[in-house]
Structure formats: structure tokens, C-alpha cells
Amino acid sequence: MPVIVTTSPLLALDRSRLASLMQRERETFVTSHPRSHDLHEQAKRSLLAGVPMNWMVKWAGDFPLFVDAASGAHFRDVDGHEYIDFCLGDTGAMAGHGPEPTIRAVERQLHRGITHMLPTEDAAAAGDELRRRFGLRWWQFTITATDANRFSLRLARRITGRPLVAVHDHCYHGSVDETFAMLDASGRVVASTGNTGPAVDPALTTRVVEFNDVDGLERSLADRQVAALLIEPALTNVGIVLPEPGYLAAVRDITRRTGTLLIIDETHTICAGPAGGTGLWHLDPDMLVIGKTIGGGIPAGAYGMSESVGRLVEDAVPVEESDIGGIGGTLAGYALSTAAIRATLNDVLTDAAFARMIPLAERWERGVAGVIAASRLPWHVTRLGARAEYHFMPNPPRTGAEQAAHADFELERFLHLWAMNRGILMTPFHNMALMSPLTTEADVDRHTAVFDAAAEALFG
Secondary structure (H helix, E strand, O other): OOEOOOOOOOOOOOHHHHHHHHHHHHHHHHHHOHHHHHHHHHHOOOOHHHOOOHHHHHOOOOOOOOEEEEEEOEEEEOOOOEEEEOOOHHHOOOOOEOOHHHHHHHHHHHOOOOOOOOOOHHHHHHHHHHHHHHOOOEEEEEOOHHHHHHHHHHHHHHHHOOOEEEEEOOOOOOOOHHHOEEEOOOOOEEEOOOOOOOOOOHHHOEEEEOOOOHHHHHHHHOOOOEEEEEEOOOEOOOOOEOOOOOHHHHHHHHHHHOOOEEEEEOOOHHHHOOOHHHHHOOOOOOEEEEEOHHHOOOOOEEEEEOHHHHHHHHHHOOHHHOOOOOOOOOOOOOHHHHHHHHHHHHHOOOHHHHHHHHHHHHHHHHHHHHHHHHHOOOOEEEEEOOEEEEEOOOOOOOOHHHHHHOOOHHHHHHHHHHHHOOOEEOOOOOOEEEOOOOOOHHHHHHHHHHHHHHHHHHHO
């Protein structure tokens, strides 16, 4: 549950002080990372903006760090600086960098064939473990969670015969066209902020509902035109927004009554425990999607479906159309990926691993909350399992829109760069930290000290 800070009087942010501190941190970063600077300049010769992936321009600093090597919960950059990694590849490396069981399985499979469009024993074993954890009967593999979400929505429309999908406001489910939709100030469905070249007006494909809004969900699904509601059980990509008591039970009730398939995306909320939010809150989805972390760093995704949904899918998709329907891919379920999934789930992200990771996140939460209280900041910290985050508002948000309204890009960049200059990497999109099986108490306490120093510099 969130830690709520009510200490008063609360301190206000001096913007001129923030700007001055940020300039100093930028200069420190440039001076201490000459090799990363040179490699960035070299990369500009062939890579757009000097980065291999467009959102890497969002890292704080005048250029991104270039990594030399990573292991466990730490990495070293090309200038020789060591870092505690609380970003962990935005969940992709939640198992830690280079987990030994995954590496052994991948190395073994590399010598036995990387891909051949045929199943292996690992695929069956990985499917069994996913079924055990999440309770869904049937499973399929993909390369990414984006693909798994896309395929799930296609199948949902196919078996229900309904044209629309529904999502939460300020959601993120990968690069799926229908999910890049949000509500404007008047409650109208519009393209999400930053939606690049939308194929169609998302209002034609998508209904959008505020998180924790039971009445709004009821209205959106009442006409039985929505094939599937795709949700995270707790919002994570706009910042952690937890479900209010009874909300997820109401979601399940409303979707059942309206014949709408409930698809749970656990790609980030797997941090809640071995079976993610589905296990923590005893959910019963019709379909479930997960990606990134289950491969231990190897590209991997999966989607599961209930017994009844699986039978409907089998009946709806003839064998002769199974390769041309916009579902699947040449590398989906390939041998290297399923070997990595089997090893990561069975030997790395185990019940015992979560029993270590979650208390570490609780320690991180307590440390940050203590700084917030001592510094009299109008902020709070929220935790979901092994993931925690501080927000620039005094109380937990109920909706994604409320959290987004309190975002502060300049302040976030300063705090991220301050931490980076002191050997700590945070998720670049907001103020989120994730624990791996190899994160330590010393790592957590180091973050608390660095965060405390940042608060003193800003408000002291």
C-alpha cells in the first residue's frame, strides 16, 4: 500500500534553484563521461539522433551512457563508472543482468539451433509453468508483449464478432494502435499525447475509461460492442496507480455481464509477485499477456487464454488460415526464446526470488518516505510488489490523468541526472525503481542517501 506523507508545512520548489542545479549536474556529467560522449558523436554518423532506439534520447544528460558490461543489479559504463541499476531495462532485465540459469540455457540452445519454426521440449515446459502460475489453460509465444497484446485483441474481435476494444486512460500496452487512445478534458476519446502517425482516429476503434471508475466502465461496455477490455491490474507506465478496494472485482463482474473478454497485461505488474497482479488479487482473466522479463533479457512474450476462449479460437481460425491472419511471426516461439523463458521462470524469478525482492522494495519505500517526511515535501511514495515510485503530489492518485497532471519533466530529469552522477540508474520515464533477485540492501540504502542529498540540494 502507498505511504502517505501529510507532514506540514510543505515546501515549494524554487524553479531558479532547480535550473542552476541542473546546469551544474549537466556539466559534471559531460566532464566525467568523455568516452560516452565520443561514442555518441560517432553514432550520429549512422544512427538517428545518435541512438539505436528513438526513446533513448530521453535519458537525462546531454547524451546517453554507453554500457561496457552489466551483471546482476549493476553495470559499468565505458568510462569506468559503476552503477546500481534500478531501471533494469524497464523490466526487461528484472531477472538481473545475465542470470546464470538463463545464460546456461541460452548457451546450450545456441549450439543446438537458434530457430527452426518447430517446437522444442522447452516450449512445452515453459507453457506448463505459465499455466501453473497464472491459471490459464492455453498459451502461445511471441517476441514481445506488444505482439501478444495485438494478437489477443485480434482474436478477441474474431471470436466475439465485436468491433471495439477498451482500455484505461493513460495506459500503455506497447505499440498497439488501438491502445494509443486517451480522454481529453471533455471526456472525448482522442489520440494519446505523442501518438506518432496514428493509422486511424482511435475513437473509431477504442473506448477509454478512467482507472478506478466503475460507473464509467459500465457505461462503456453496456452496448455490447466491445470485444475486449485490455488492462494492467495497476497502472504502471504513467506512474504506479493502484486499484481501489473492489475495483478489479467490479471489472470482472461488468465484463462478464456484458460478454466482454477481460485481458490482463502483466508485463510490468509481474513485479507484484510470482503470478503478478493476477495472483496477488486472485483475478480470473479470459486472456493474459506478459513479455520482457520472462526471457531474462532474451526477447520473449506470451499470451494465455482460458479453456473456453481457447476452444473458440481453435474453432474460429481454420488451419489453412493460421499463417496469414495477422497472428504469429516467423520467430514467435523460437527455440532460443523458449529456452530462456523456461530457465528464467523455473530457476530465476522464483517464489524465493520474490521473497527477497519485495522486502527490498519495502525498504526502498521506507527510505524514500522518510526523506519526503523529513524534508517536508508535498510528495508521496507508492509500491507494487518489487517496484516502487515517488510522485510529485501529496496523496496517491486515483487515475492516470491525476498522476499525469502532477508530472514534472524538468524535476524528473534533474533527479535522474543527480542520481546518475552518483552511480544510480533510475527508469528514465518517471521516478520508478525495480528490484532484481541480486539487488542488495546496500544498493537500496545508497539510493536513499542520494535521494536525501538531492532533496537537501533542492529544498535545504
